[in-house]
Amino acid sequence: MSVPxxxxxxxxxxxxxxxxxxxxFEAGTGEVWPLNVGQVYKTLGRxxxxxxxxxxxxxxDGPQKRFRITADGREALAAxxxxxxxxxxxPRDELVMKVLVAARVPGTDAHEVIQAxxxxxxxxxxxxxxxxxxxxxxxxSLALVVDAELxxxxxxxRWLDAADTRLRRAADEPSRPAPAPAPAPQLRRLGARR
Amino acid sequence: MSVLQLRSVSKTxxxxxxxVHALITVDLSVRAGEMVAVMGPSGSGKSTLLTIxxxxxxxxxxxxxxxxxxxxxxxxxxxxxxRRRVIGYVFQDFNLLPGLTAVENTALPLELDGVPVPKARxxxxxxxxxxxxxxxxxxxxxxxxxxxxxRVAIARAVVGDRRLLLADEPSGALDSVNAGExxxxxxxxxxxxxxxVVVTHDAQLAAWADRIVLLRDGRMTGNTTRPRGPESLLMPxxxx
Numbered sequence: 001m002s003v004p005x006x007x008x009x010x011x012x013x014x015x016x017x018x019x020x021x022x023x024x025f026e027a028g029t030g031e032v033w034p035l036n037v038g039q040v041y042k043t044l045g046r047x048x049x050x051x052x053x054x055x056x057x058x059x060x061d062g063p064q065k066r067f068r069i070t071a072d073g074r075e076a077l078a079a080x081x082x083x084x085x086x087x088x089x090x091p092r093d094e095l096v097m098k099v100l101v102a103a104r105v106p107g108t109d110a111h112e113v114i115q116a117x118x119x120x121x122x123x124x125x126x127x128x129x130x131x132x133x134x135x136x137x138x139x140x141s142l143a144l145v146v147d148a149e150l151x152x153x154x155x156x157x158r159w160l161d162a163a164d165t166r167l168r169r170a171a172d173e174p175s176r177p178a179p180a181p182a183p184a185p186q187l188r189r190l191g192a193r194r
Numbered sequence: 195m196s197v198l199q200l201r202s203v204s205k206t207x208x209x210x211x212x213x214v215h216a217l218i219t220v221d222l223s224v225r226a227g228e229m230v231a232v233m234g235p236s237g238s239g240k241s242t243l244l245t246i247x248x249x250x251x252x253x254x255x256x257x258x259x260x261x262x263x264x265x266x267x268x269x270x271x272x273x274x275x276x277r278r279r280v281i282g283y284v285f286q287d288f289n290l291l292p293g294l295t296a297v298e299n300t301a302l303p304l305e306l307d308g309v310p311v312p313k314a315r316x317x318x319x320x321x322x323x324x325x326x327x328x329x330x331x332x333x334x335x336x337x338x339x340x341x342x343x344x345r346v347a348i349a350r351a352v353v354g355d356r357r358l359l360l361a362d363e364p365s366g367a368l369d370s371v372n373a374g375e376x377x378x379x380x381x382x383x384x385x386x387x388x389x390x391v392v393v394t395h396d397a398q399l400a401a402w403a404d405r406i407v408l409l410r411d412g413r414m415t416g417n418t419t420r421p422r423g424p425e426s427l428l429m430p431x432x433x434x
Binding site: 122165 | 203233235258325378381396398401402403406415416420
């Protein structure tokens with residue numbers, strides 16, 4: 001998450017104090033990602049060092065120090081908004097690993113494992129949906145954040161369904177000669193190496 | 195009291211060796227005010243469950259009760275009255291009659307049940323108002339957007355004193371925002387005391403339900419259990 005760029009976005013609305021930035025950050029993101037004030041001042045310090053923000057000159061960090069965005073800061077913000085995040089390498093996903101492992105461990109029913117995770121994710125989606133029907137109805141930022149989470153969880157459930165189907169079909173295929181022992185599951189590196 | 199009860203319901207089609215077990219000893223109970231979503235892959239038995247719950251098909255074995263009345267042995271006439279007065283249906287493709295206006299479509303089940311036309315139309319208008327489309331009452335289906343047509347379809351399903359709503363992919367043809375609105379409206383109808391069973395393949399829509407039941411190969415394989423209430427699964431700091 002790029003806290004510096006979100007702070008620049010808030011500063012682009014006008015000069016602000018550190019505490020004010022913390023409150024607006026949290027309100028603007030549906031209060032889903034809390035931000036501590038120390039991190040705010042540290043980030044503002046870096047923005048100032050990099051010439052992307054400037055303060056009113058008071059020496060000490062504190063509630064009296066106001067910050068504003070610079071011309072370089074506006075350019076950096078615009079560039080960040082238009083630059084897609086690096087999505088070339090799939091992140092290590094614990095759930096994917098669990099299903100891969102469950103499919104290999106003798107005596108483990110991978111479908112039961114999938115079902116347990118499916119039910120948990122559905123319950124989580126219910127809770128987010130109830131929140132959307134409640135508080136988020138009048139809070140656009142919260143609604144957007146909740147929607148993002150619901151789409152993410154939905155995608156995970158769709159993958160679980162697809163994995164369930166693949167494993168069933170693989171089990172139904174005619175038996176083949178036993179392959180040579182395979183190494184432990186690895187994620188193939190796609191795109192840029194880490 | 196349960197509005198709908200399925201007790202060990204099974205449904206089998208055909209004869210051996212080509213027999214199909216569409217449902218296998220399914221138990222389901224839905225209370226007034228409760229929305230239950232039924233999810234499962236194609237062929238899991240979701241639509242069969244709905245047709246049996248709606249008295250459109252009989253189970254091979256087991257019992258079906260609607261508002262405490264057993265459907266087994268019920269005469270066709272009585273079942274038809276049940277379908278007109280107690281059960282409302284919402285279909286994926288809306289199934290509105292193209293030659294009738296929105297209010298005429300909505301009032302139709304009441305008129306078919308013998309309710310005088312003016313009274314039926316008043317009830318239809320009230321149902322449309324609850325769904326936020328009273329101003330579309332005089333429009334024909336092809337003059338309505340997809341979202342508006344689905345609202346009219348829901349109004350038709352809940353008009354009168356319906357107790358049980360059965361919906362088969364009610365948001366299937368809509369974009370995600372409109373689909374979510376349809377589910378919200380269905381849930382709002384439940385809060386008026388209606389019991390609803392919604393079949394859907396879409397987890398985001400199923401998540402509107404009070405309970406989600408999973409079907410596979412005709413069997414119930416699990417269900418969510420957390421009641422609607424404080425968001426206990428969400429991390430501290432994630433909610434206000």
